[in-house]
Amino acid sequence: MNIMVTGGRGYMGRYIVERLLKEGHTVINYNRDMMLPFENPRNIFVIGEITDVPRLFTTMQKYNVDRIIHTAAQSHPDISLEMPLGTLEANTTGLLCVFEAARLAGIKRIVCYSSDAAYGHAKVDVVTEDQPLCPRTPYGVTKATAEMMARAYNWSFDMDIIALRSCAVYGPGQVMPEYARDAIKAAVNGEKYSLPSGRDQKFNMVFITDVVDASIKACFTDKRSDFAAYNISSGYQPTLGEILDVIKRYIPTAEFEVGPGDIEGWDIHGFFSIAAAERDLGYKPQVSLEEGMGMYIEWLKEHSF
Numbered sequence: 034m035n036i037m038v039t040g041g042r043g044y045m046g047r048y049i050v051e052r053l054l055k056e057g058h059t060v061i062n063y064n065r066d067m068m069l070p071f072e073n074p075r076n077i078f079v080i081g082e083i084t085d086v087p088r089l090f091t092t093m094q095k096y097n098v099d100r101i102i103h104t105a106a107q108s109h110p111d112i113s114l115e116m117p118l119g120t121l122e123a124n125t126t127g128l129l130c131v132f133e134a135a136r137l138a139g140i141k142r143i144v145c146y147s148s149d150a151a152y153g154h155a156k157v158d159v160v161t162e163d164q165p166l167c168p169r170t171p172y173g174v175t176k177a178t179a180e181m182m183a184r185a186y187n188w189s190f191d192m193d194i195i196a197l198r199s200c201a202v203y204g205p206g207q208v209m210p211e212y213a214r215d216a217i218k219a220a221v222n223g224e225k226y227s228l229p230s231g232r233d234q235k236f237n238m239v240f241i242t243d244v245v246d247a248s249i250k251a252c253f254t255d256k257r258s259d260f261a262a263y264n265i266s267s268g269y270q271p272t273l274g275e276i277l278d279v280i281k282r283y284i285p286t287a288e289f290e291v292g293p294g295d296i297e298g299w300d301i302h303g304f305f306s307i308a309a310a311e312r313d314l315g316y317k318p319q320v321s322l323e324e325g326m327g328m329y330i331e332w333l334k335e336h337s338f
Contacts, residue, residue, distance in 0.1 A: 037061040037098045040105030044206050048245045061096045083127035089134035100142040103131050109209040110150045113172035124175035132186050141193040144251045149200040151176040157303045195251045196262040204241035205332040213276050217333045220287035230294040232274040237305040239267045240320035250314040266305035267318040279326045
């Protein structure tokens, strides 16, 4: 198939492009920045803004796009506090432009991304997809809006859009603020990692290759419904203290000084259920916390991110 990936130069986009190419698909790699041509002729680079509906539409027509995985976004709640207008433009207006271009081009299946931030506080033992959305950051609002817009396009225009409520994504290449990476980098550099509080903060986490697998499965599933939103996690919810303990097993010289309690300003969530994604998408996470942190540590010994 011919799959358009928006933001194919981004963190998750790069992994998705690589996976699609390995599986024999042609990728229309749509980004706002210029880059050198790829050696693989099935990786077709197109430069364009995500808010340029005519450019999106003509690209979809020119390359006979079958399906779309829309990764282009501002992807962190903390950054949205500093630039709410930019976050709104990227995550809401940009998403709407992709939906509209796809509608005009006759493309039904789109995979887009919501977030655990769409829930806000979800102080229940197990968070399922019927938990009310009550976001507390501009970023979270844009993700809840993305789900509502997807539902509207599915109902009004017979689209087939699937939203993935991904939790905290970690692993090689993550450039956004991320506690595990910062702790690992400090340990690798022989520096103390300190926080006034946060040792008890729980994180629903997913290793980058697992969320990519969920994305690919959502792109190609035969499931057809008016709207589907799925929690995507790795089936574990460690505290920051437990994450630091894993790091210390790999790097015994690591020195951590993190106070008790939660991280100020962070959402509090229960354990993410992924039963719906397992049932409908066939999604089963493969990377354990121990294995994921081991791969991340080895990567960060040689790379900044």
